[in-house]
Amino acid sequence: EIVMTQSPATLSVSPGERATLSCRASQSVSSNLAWYQQKPGQAPRLLIYGASTRATGIPARFSGSGSGTEFTLTISSLQSEDFAVYYCQQYNNWPIFGPGTKVDIK
């Protein structure tokens, strides 16, 4: 079974700064990788799929990159509404989520 890991577990960032989140798969998932944002008390929201394609309505400050086993989500300039937990998910076969990275205010 594929294992997804994310780092760091918590990322403290000041508003306006850049945030870089990492996701690693234990074996290649090609580009079948999605990123979700989850705020407290809310359902997850799809941000990125296909490793780098923004979902409908997602601002351009969110970008994804990578393929195979190493992936990155970059938020170019953090806004107040971006403080949340971010999950990666592989869908190369049965969906498996990473443990999440919490982005909080520095």
Next chain:
Amino acid sequence: EVQLVESGGVVVQPGGSLRLSCAASGFTFDDYTMHWVRQAPGKGLEWVSLISWDGGSTYYADSVKGRFTISRDNSKNSLYLQMNSLRTEDTALYYCAKAVWSGYSPFDYWGQGTLVTVSS
């Protein structure tokens, strides 16, 4: 506007049964694979099950295989999860989610979830 509304979550004793429902609207329900995903309190996301557009194919996470059954009624735009032999570790918020495409897929719409608590 796509809407997914889950219901049926309650407090149930270990070994008990429960059926969750998800009412879908705003899209052509019978065109899409649907999923259940759960989240234990304060924890991450865990995929539970999927069902193909016509109900002909169903798949389950190992943690629920043999205990949970996913089904759908396309005439009612509804998704279901029958949960039997419940365990304390099944305590979670259960989300229904719409797949972007058939087969292995990300999820583009989620409901707000229904809370299942398994406790004596």
